[in-house]
Amino acid sequence: MSTVSRRDLLAGSAGVAAATLATGSCAAPSSRPARPAASAADGPADWEALRRQFRLEPGWANLALFYLASQPKRVRDAVDFLGAQVDANPLVVPTGMRLPDGPTGWPRVRRALASYIGGRAEDIAMTASTSIGLGVFYNGVRTRPGQEFLLTGYDHRAQRTAAELAAGKHGARVRPCSWFADPATATAEGIAAAVGDAIRPHTRIVGITWVQSSTGLRMPVRAVAAAVRRANEGRAPADRCLLVVDAVHGLAAVDEDAARLGADAVIAGTHKWLFGPRGTGFVWVSPEVLDQLHPTFVSFITGGGAAPLSPGGFLAFEHAFALPVAVEMHRQLGRTRVAARIAELSTRAKRGLIRIPGVTVHTPMAPELSAGITCFSMAGRTHEQIVGHAATRRVRLSASVHTRLGTAVINTPAEVDTAVGSVADLAR
Ligand SMILES: Cc1ncc(COP(=O)(O)O)c(C=O)c1O
Structure with missing residues (x-):
């Protein structure tokens, strides 16, 4: 059995002020309409504490987490906790696997x-x-x-x-x-x-x-x-x-x-x-x-x-x-706060990028017509050049039709500024 303790796994450090931990936190019975995700968490979230849950390579600003995401400690610990049960006795799958706070399986x-x-x-x-x-x-x-x-x-x-x-x-x-x-x-x-x-x-x-x-x-x-x-x-x-x-x-x-x-x-x-x-x-x-x-x-x-x-x-x-x-981690963070943080970071990215000569931002500025992905291009530069130049500044971007800067809830305003700075650099 995993050595991860019940407390570690449930609490992690989701970084939510005054988060209350719902043990046995299954949602309402499926026959009733489910309660919408909690959006009412009060007070500012501790985004730095949340960020510490991730094993992202230090010294890099990863603004491509929407493409391939990293996993927080809480989730990694839960996977390990369940994997240890399967490895000890694979027949636990049909007989019942457990998270520290209770049974888990498809119904949950x-x-x-x-x-x-x-x-x-x-x-x-x-x-x-x-x-x-x-x-x-x-x-x-x-x-x-x-x-x-x-x-x-x-x-x-x-x-x-x-x-x-x-x-x-x-x-x-x-x-x-x-x-x-x-x-x-x-x-x-x-x-x-x-x-x-x-x-x-x-x-x-x-x-x-x-x-x-x-x-x-x-x-x-x-x-x-x-x-x-x-x-x-x-x-x-x-x-x-x-x-x-x-x-x-x-x-x-x-x-x-x-x-x-x-x-x-x-x-x-x-x-x-x-x-x-x-x-x-x-x-x-x-x-x-x-x-x-x-x-x-x-x-x-x-x-x-x-x-x-x-x-x-x-x-x-x-x-x-x-x-x-x-899901419980997000419930504690509060969906409203998560979305607001993502919108704040992507608005910062868009405002920085449109000021750079030669840069076109293809994503709508309006928060209601955008979310966490900002797409842009630069006259005279390929997307590979923009992504490659950003990497020399230890910034990870991605590209498809356009160059893309993704602002996950665990990114920081400073990372956004570094990324925008790398684009401004290339434009000079
Ligand atoms: C809009 C969109 N749909 C689907 C996918 C594929 O997602 P998945 O890896 O979950 O299959 C992606 C991949 O990033 C995507 O951007």
């Missing part, structure tokens, strides 16, 4: 997530990543030949590929769309109107990304959902247009209940902004459209609802079953 994991996203545990399927969740969804939707899926080039290839593979199987097609001319000047009304205009009677899925990793733009999911709802008026269930959201960069970065945005399905990995164990993720499906989805894999999670959509097999249980520890 689903309840914890439900409480965080403001939904019900039975509407959640478990996956190992966003990509797998997107495959589960697109493969699973009952689709007739001739129907179509709408996506943009800004959505991640995990979603575009899932859509193309499924469309190929069903005799459907993916129609590339555009919701805005320029992400920096996009508006919620304009995006929602473009989605509404694009939907045809044979449109089966509109796939969007809550926070686009290619532009940093946060899609106005509620407004888009309203446009999809209007298009669905009078449609039979098999003709209904479903709205699916790749939520991986909105979850634990935006102060919203993901299950209450008005989408039909919300899909996310939980190993990025939530700092969950690697190899964890989920698909939330609105109960209203569950009968429109087929499972793709055998599921080892018992029960009805969305459980049969969970790809099964004996998985990395020590990772999956430690997820409630990450």
Whole structure:
């Protein structure tokens, strides 16, 4: 058995002033609507204490944690604690694994997530990543030949590929769309109107990304959902247009209940902004459209609802079953405070970057149309040059369509300034 003590594991040092530790902290029973994630933690958070939970290489400013995240001590300890149980007696998996505060397993994991996203545990399927969740969804939707899926080039290839593979199987097609001319000047009304205009009677899925990793733009999911709802008026269930959201960069970065945005399905990995164990993720499906989805894999999670959509097999249980520890850490931090900190850091980055001659910021300045990813480019420089130059200043950035600066809750204003300084340097 691991030597990690119960106290260490539960308390960690999440860095929350006056955090009260809920032992046996399972959320409300799954038949009741879950309480939204705590947003009401009072007082300032101790972000430095939270940062100390991470083993990030000292001396480097890592502003690419949205791409591949580091894990906090609390989560690492929980994974070790559970892994020791499996190694001592692998049959503990079916008979019952425990976190220090009580039993853990799929029911607890689903309840914890439900409480965080403001939904019900039975509407959640478990996956190992966003990509797998997107495959589960697109493969699973009952689709007739001739129907179509709408996506943009800004959505991640995990979603575009899932859509193309499924469309190929069903005799459907993916129609590339555009919701805005320029992400920096996009508006919620304009995006929602473009989605509404694009939907045809044979449109089966509109796939969007809550926070686009290619532009940093946060899609106005509620407004888009309203446009999809209007298009669905009078449609039979098999003709209904479903709205699916790749939520991986909105979850634990935006102060919203993901299950209450008005989408039909919300899909996310939980190993990025939530700092969950690697190899964890989920698909939330609105109960209203569950009968429109087929499972793709055998599921080892018992029960009805969305459980049969969970790809099964004996998985990395020590990772999956430690997820409630990450959710509890965020509950203690308070989702409002986390989102505010992320917005504060990304606003600082945007304000610094737009002052640099030759730099174009592609992410909207408005906090309600952005979150923790800031995308930019520099005239006369490639993204590789910008990322490479930043590395000489011990700053980690990443690039896709544009150069990207991600502000996780554990980054600091000083790190943002160092990163912006490295860009200013290159511009001189
Ligand atoms: C928008 C978006 N969706 C999906 C993915 C893939 O996520 P996962 O590794 O959880 O499959 C990424 C990867 O960073 C992403 O940026």
